Amino acid sequence: MHSDTRTDVLVVGGGPAGLALAAELAACGLSVRLVAPHPPRPFPATYGAWLGELPPLALTCLTEVWSDVRVYTGEQPTPLLRPYALLDNARLLGALLARAGRALRWTVGTVRGAQREGEGWTVHGAGGQTWPTRLVVDAGGHGGGLIRPQHPGGAALQTAYGLVAHFEQPPAPPGGMVWMDYRAPHLPPAEVQAAPTFLYAMHLGGTRYLVEETSLIARPGLTRARLRERLHARLAAQGTLPRETEAEEWVAFPMNAAAPAPGPLLAYGSAAGLVHPVSGFQLADALCRAPGVAQAVAAALAAGGPQAATQAGWAALWSPERRAAREVALIGVDALLALPGEQLPAFFAAFFALPAAQWHAFLAPGTDAGTLARTMLRLFAHAPNPVRLPLAQAALGQVPASGRALRAALG
Ligand SMILES: Cc1cc2nc3c(=O)[nH]c(=O)nc-3n(C[C@H](O)[C@H](O)[C@H](O)COP(=O)(O)OP(=O)(O)OC[C@H]3O[C@@H](n4cnc5c(N)ncnc54)[C@H](O)[C@@H]3O)c2cc1C
Known part of the structure; x- marks a missing residue:
């Protein structure tokens, strides 16, 4: 035709x-x-975004906005003080x-x-x-x-398995959203070390929640079956198994595209x-x-x-600036991939302890290479020693080209 x-x-x-x-x-x-x-x-996927990063057109298409947005890198929550939105x-x-x-x-x-x-x-x-x-x-x-x-070194995947379901007992704080919950006392340490995952959860009103067991980045990515098992183990350990499931979600996409x-x-x-x-x-x-x-x-x-x-x-x-920034961001990817799984909570504790403007900028799409590199160095300076060593190896030792990109970004 x-x-x-x-x-x-x-x-x-x-x-x-x-x-x-x-x-x-x-x-x-x-x-x-x-x-x-x-x-x-x-669109079939569940789309969330920081409210402040959405353009006016999208602000008329929101189904929820949470001001209680938390991260757990230990027993106590870290409030992120940054509204997060769910798109309709x-x-x-x-x-x-x-x-x-x-x-x-x-x-x-x-x-x-x-x-x-x-x-x-x-x-x-x-x-x-x-x-x-x-x-x-x-x-x-x-x-x-x-x-x-192109994905340098092969595609490193973000994967997640989630449910939209009704719960007798809230699996996450009512009225809030959990951006990352790395607590996993229900898992043997070797499991966490091999494949760290976190809970991403949203209260959708009434007894309805989205709960998603997420692997931030891994090469190879975690399988759907493993994440599903992890989610059920977490919910069972919390005593919050779902009563009635409305929908399942499977997330799998590469994170480390080169410019x-x-x-x-x-x-x-x-x-x-x-x-x-x-x-x-x-x-x-x-x-x-x-x-x-x-x-x-x-x-x-x-x-x-x-x-x-x-x-x-x-x-x-x-632009050339965005290309330079991507090179530096890919150093961050190498660092995350090199970090032993059990160190990820400590890494994110240090990350979210940075001044808000700095971690916001690090996660923002248009941040320049110099700002990214300086934030990475600041994070390095404030991270505990077991986190520092693999970060240093990833940035300067294992990948000489990464060291050059960092030095160029820092001028
Ligand atoms: C389940 C899931 C949840 C996600 N959640 C978020 C989130 O909360 N926030 C966020 O910012 N990002 C999220 N992402 C990451 C990313 O933003 C999404 O993957 C987003 O959908 C990408 O948008 P896109 O339009 O580039 O591609 P897609 O949404 O993948 O759309 C591609 C389109 O191309 C069509 N297509 C493919 N091949 C052909 C072809 N040969 N001919 C014609 N059409 C073709 C497909 O049918 C589809 O219509 C998520 C990803 C997934 C998979």
């Missing part, structure tokens, strides 16, 4: 990143085709579609490849379809699409390496940056044509 309608842009993927960019491109006056294997549908995915979808308006054409299909055709492209669907377009944006997510993000080399196709979202290498967050950043990237693309398309637009898109996405 051949489409004769050539669009300005074809976006591969109907996740939040692809749709956010498609909507902003359409708002810039470009004709946009979005190809996804499914019709518009609320149906409303977010509706808001993005409304923003896109009629300039967006949603086509159900699976993209298999893209071929240069003169100044533009012909995109091929798995069902034999062809779609002519001036510009292609791959927003096919972690696993799909046309561009393969991508600009290619002939543009990318966005996780396909463009936007996932934060230490927190795993991406949603707020993808929503915030879509207008700027779309404007850069639209202006260059008008002035210089498709290739100039692709280059402008990559430049807007990955």
Whole structure:
């Protein structure tokens, strides 16, 4: 099936990143085709974000906001004093579609490849379809699409298994959310050492909670079966087994994408390496940056044509400063991977003891390399000795290139 309608842009993927960019491109006056294997549908994952990092459009699409946000690295909670929000995915979808308006054409299909055709492209669907377009944006997510993000040393995964369920006894503080609970007295120390996991939990009102056993980062990632077993062991030890389960959630995605080399196709979202290498967050950043990237693309398309637009898109996405920052953040990933599992609570105790502005910046998407490097050194200075040694090895010993990146960032 051949489409004769050539669009300005074809976006591969109907996740939040692809749709956010498609909507902003359409708002810039470009004709946009979005190809996804499914019709518009609320995004399937549970999306949380720091309230202060969300753009105005997303603030109208929240289902919960918690001001009681805690971390447990020991028996006593650390209050984070930073509101955290849960997105209402149906409303977010509706808001993005409304923003896109009629300039967006949603086509159900699976993209298999893209071929240069003169100044533009012909995109091929798995069902034999062809779609002519001036510009292609791959927003096919972690696993799909046309561009393969690079993960130095192999993909290190964040994995989690969760339940939305009703509980007789609250499994987490009523009215609050637990960002990380590393307490695990119910597990043998060797288990914790081999594979540290934490509880991420939200009170959703009444007797309803989301509880998720999470491995922040591991190579290879933990299996669904192991995390499921861990979650049940934790809930059983707390005496808070669920009464009635509404839904399960399985999370698995790579955290350690390198800044991508600009290619002939543009990318966005996780396909463009936007996932934060230490927190795993991406949603707020993808929503915030879509207008700027779309404007850069639209202006260059008008002035210089498709290739100039692709280059402008990559430049807007990955400035030299952001590339330098990613190199430093990947040192943080190496450090986390090198840390013996039982030291992670002490590491995060030191992390959240930093001045709030510093740990906020460390987890924020646009922080520069120098600030990241200085925060890492401050954390190193304040961490207990058993945490310091593996951190030092990861940063300077095992990976000489990392040492160079750190020194460059510190000037
Ligand atoms: C379960 C889960 C929970 C998460 N929770 C959070 C969170 O709370 N906060 C946060 O910031 N981040 C979170 N993340 C990380 C990240 O933000 C999400 O993975 C987010 O969904 C990535 O958005 P995306 O649009 O880049 O990709 P995706 O959401 O993966 O969307 C990709 C889209 O591309 C389509 N596609 C793929 N291949 C093709 C193809 N060949 N042709 C056409 N279409 C294709 C898919 O069908 C889909 O529509 C979570 C990840 C997971 C897996």
